[in-house]
Amino acid sequence: MTQTQVSQVDPQDELRAIYVAHYRFQYLSAAFEFGLFSVLAEAPGLTRAEIAGRLGLEEQPARILLLGLTAFGLVRKDGDRYSNSAITEPLASNTDQVPAAFIPYHQHITYRSMGWFHESLKKNTNVGLHREFGDDATTLYARLATDPGLERAFHNAMGGFSQKVSDELAATLDLSSYAHVLDVGGGTAVNATKLARRWPHLRVTILDLPTVAEEANARSASAGLGDRVRAIGLDAFGDEFPEGDYDCVLFAHFLEIWSVDRIRAVVGKAARAAGPNAGMFVVTPFQDDAETGPQHAAELSAYFHAVASGEGMVYTPKEYESWMSEAGFRPAGRAYVNNLVDHIVISGVKSGDAGRTAS
Numbered sequence: 637m638t639q640t641q642v643s644q645v646d647p648q649d650e651l652r653a654i655y656v657a658h659y660r661f662q663y664l665s666a667a668f669e670f671g672l673f674s675v676l677a678e679a680p681g682l683t684r685a686e687i688a689g690r691l692g693l694e695e696q697p698a699r700i701l702l703l704g705l706t707a708f709g710l711v712r713k714d715g716d717r718y719s720n721s722a723i724t725e726p727l728a729s730n731t732d733q734v735p736a737a738f739i740p741y742h743q744h745i746t747y748r749s750m751g752w753f754h755e756s757l758k759k760n761t762n763v764g765l766h767r768e769f770g771d772d773a774t775t776l777y778a779r780l781a782t783d784p785g786l787e788r789a790f791h792n793a794m795g796g797f798s799q800k801v802s803d804e805l806a807a808t809l810d811l812s813s814y815a816h817v818l819d820v821g822g823g824t825a826v827n828a829t830k831l832a833r834r835w836p837h838l839r840v841t842i843l844d845l846p847t848v849a850e851e852a853n854a855r856s857a858s859a860g861l862g863d864r865v866r867a868i869g870l871d872a873f874g875d876e877f878p879e880g881d882y883d884c885v886l887f888a889h890f891l892e893i894w895s896v897d898r899i900r901a902v903v904g905k906a907a908r909a910a911g912p913n914a915g916m917f918v919v920t921p922f923q924d925d926a927e928t929g930p931q932h933a934a935e936l937s938a939y940f941h942a943v944a945s946g947e948g949m950v951y952t953p954k955e956y957e958s959w960m961s962e963a964g965f966r967p968a969g970r971a972y973v974n975n976l977v978d979h980i981v982i983s984g985v986k987s988g989d990a991g992r993t994a995s
């Protein structure tokens with residue numbers, strides 16, 4: 637057998653791994669919800685009976701759980717004693733931060749709703765959101781506002797993810813020549829507080845939905861940045877942007893949620909709100925210009941379409957540059973941010989000004 641043959645995955649095995657993937661995730665998610673990985677980190681080498689006792693499980697469910705976790709490589713069994721595997725060790729602590737926070741996020745937000753993917757493609761809308769979370773809201777974000785538990789699951793994952801990306805962002809974005817950033821869809825101020833710390837002269841105004849803006853203001857106040865980072869609650873599409881001396885616009889993980897028409901409208905609105913020679917930074921996952929991947933772009937596109945908004949997807953850098961140009965911003969460079977998954981920063985400068993770029 638040649639080297640290539642050894643490393644090749646049997647297509648039938650690969651197919652099977654796909655159609656049973658939900659079992660693997662459910663074992664992981666159930667064990668996480670029981671707190672098993674934290675228990676095993678604290679007391680490695682527990683027996684099945686000891687684990688059942690700690691988790692409050694009867695014997696047969698404990699046996700099933702541990703069989704699956706062992707079979708899928710999520711815990712190790714040595715003799716009759718169990719401990720975390722390398723895969724699950726990172727899930728034992730900091731359970732409201734990534735990577736652990738991704739588990740309740742996928743379990744409670746994307747798992748069942750993605751089961752409506754086929755219907756969502758056929759109907760060209762987010763059937764998953766409506767079937768799993770009701771018809772009260774047209775986007776997941778508006779729905780979250782009425783459910784504190786879901787909102788926490790979402791923002792723990794998104795905020796934790798942003799913590800990682802924002803470290804690289806703070807190092808990547810050159811904001812030295814800007815004084816006031818308009819951070820559209822800025823979330824709970826994770827990016828804004830990092831950027832404000834990195835650039836001590838900088839002010840940031842976050843625009844986000846009212847419940848999120850409230851949390852952003854609380855975070856900024858507790859970080860001692862209340863005088864420079866403030867959030868305003870509004871609907872970025874339905875409401876006017878508040879007037880201000882903005883000389884830079886940031887769209888971080890926001891535009892990809894929406895349709896091309898909405899993106900063009902909101903980029904145009906931001907362009908009108910920003911002063912002459914303003915900068916623009918779009919931070920986003922991207923699909924390559926050849927439209928072949930990466931996989932992360934495909935995952936997120938399915939999620940936006942079937943759940944989050946029913947209208948967005950992960951676009952190409954070329955498309956963003958064309959929307960910027962249309963709004964009067966000259967594209968001024970691309971920088972790659974690869975901390976967790978592939979992201980890009982696309983920068984632009986309001987026409988007439990040269991020389992401000994992402995890196």
Ligand SMILES: C[S@@+](CC[C@H](N)C(=O)[O-])C[C@H]1O[C@@H](n2cnc3c(N)ncnc32)[C@H](O)[C@@H]1O
Binds near residue numbers: 822824845848887
């Ligand atoms: C994926 S999160 C990105 C948060 C942040 N910019 C970051 O990079 O971590 C998208 C944000 O858009 C906000 N959002 C959704 N719809 C909105 C709307 N109509 N107006 C303003 N913000 C909105 C959500 O509340 C959420 O905070």
